[in-house]
Amino acid sequence: MSDISLTTTNTSGFDTESVIGGFAVGIDPMTETGPDPNSVLVADYAACFLPAVRMGARKSGYDLGKMEIEAEADLTDEDNLESISFTLKVEGNVENPEELVELGEQFCHVHTALREELHADVTVETEAFATASA
Known part of the structure; x- marks a missing residue:
């Protein structure tokens, strides 16, 4: 079993959402929907x-x-x-x-x-x- 487990999802474009435990973090290399x-x-x-x-x-x-x-x-x-x-x-x-x-x-x-x-x-x-x- 891993010590850290998360899921990062991208449905289109370049922005992603990472779910870490109960927290969602939006990250976008284009800085349109979140920090890069x-x-x-x-x-x-x-x-x-x-x-x-x-x-x-x-x-x-x-x-x-x-x-x-x-x-x-x-x-x-x-x-x-x-x-x-x-x-x-x-x-x-x-x-x-x-x-x-x-x-x-x-x-x-x-x-x-x-x-x-x-x-x-x-x-x-x-x-x-x-x-x-x-």
Whole structure:
């Protein structure tokens, strides 16, 4: 028995619907009915990396507060992913921001699955959501 099972269907055109458990995800390389596959892959990577950082940080005793990733990717002329970069923004202050990158790389399964040349180049911004005091 497989660990992951899903069904992807295409009835006409180029758009697809993937049913994963009870969730349906529309993906369209033409971006008419949904995001394109490269964007979905980058979003999946970010959606894996962010909770991986939080999980690792909790194990290390950090309370990071609100977190977000701004992701960017470059494509080749053939529309293949060439590079991915993340800006990881965390509310809390962290003495060693590079440790957060290491935690994300250690615990993110998508990071592990991608070829090394396509691993995200991650920049960390701490205290990113601090408000100015009056």
